[in-house]
Amino acid sequence: xxxxxxxxxxxxxxxxxxxxxxxxxxxxxxxxxxxxxxxxxxxxxxxxxxxxxxxxxxxxxxxxxxxxxxxxxxxxxxxxxxxxxxxxxxxxxxxxxxxxxxxxxxxxxxxxxxxxxxxxxxxxxxxxxx
Numbered sequence: 855x856x857x858x859x860x861x862x863x864x865x866x867x868x869x870x871x872x873x874x875x876x877x878x879x880x881x882x883x884x885x886x887x888x889x890x891x892x893x894x895x896x897x898x899x900x901x902x903x904x905x906x907x908x909x910x911x912x913x914x915x916x917x918x919x920x921x922x923x924x925x926x927x928x929x930x931x932x933x934x935x936x937x938x939x940x941x942x943x944x945x946x947x948x949x950x951x952x953x954x955x956x957x958x959x960x961x962x963x964x965x966x967x968x969x970x971x972x973x974x975x976x977x978x979x980x981x982x983x984x
Contacts, residue, residue: 857961858923860930861953863915863984864901874933879957881926882918888953889914890960894983895968895975897945900969901983902975905951913981917953917963921967927964945970 860882865872868879892913895902903913919924927948930939936944946966953963 856923857950857962858920859885859953859961859962860918860920860926861890861915861951861963861965862918863894863903863913863965865899866930867916867984869984874930877929878918878926881922882920884955885917885919886955887914888917888955888963889981890953890965892981894895894978894981897968897975901978902946902970902972903965904968904972911981913966915953915983916940917955917961930966936966936969943969957968 866878889912891907891909891911892905893901893911894913895904931947931948934946936946936948947969948964948966950962952960952967954960
């Protein structure tokens with residue numbers, strides 16, 4: 855499955871000064887705030903999303919439509935150190951998930967899911983990184 859949508863929940867969100875956040879905002883259309891079922895953990899100065907089937911466990915973020923999909927996904931894969939050329943298991947995996955926009959619309963989008971053990975990580979109970 856492919857998509858031109860990307861769900862972000864951490865350092866790629868608007869208001870974050872990271873160069874990759876600026877790359878995203880310059881090369882994608884902001885579609886709105888969105889959420890998914892999951893749990894958020896503080897990894898270091900950035901969060902990690904662990905998916906969940908529990909409707910009460912919600913992670914909040916933003917949904918973007920990428921203009922140059924393959925080029926941007928390749929850049930973000932490098933930033934997240936996942937995909938081809940990285941030793942497994944990688945810290946993150948890019949995968950599709952269902953996100954819900956604030957108007958209730960559900961969309962399928964790419965995101966980066968945390969792939970290492972969560973033992974010792976602090977949960978972000980609010981589901982909001984910023």
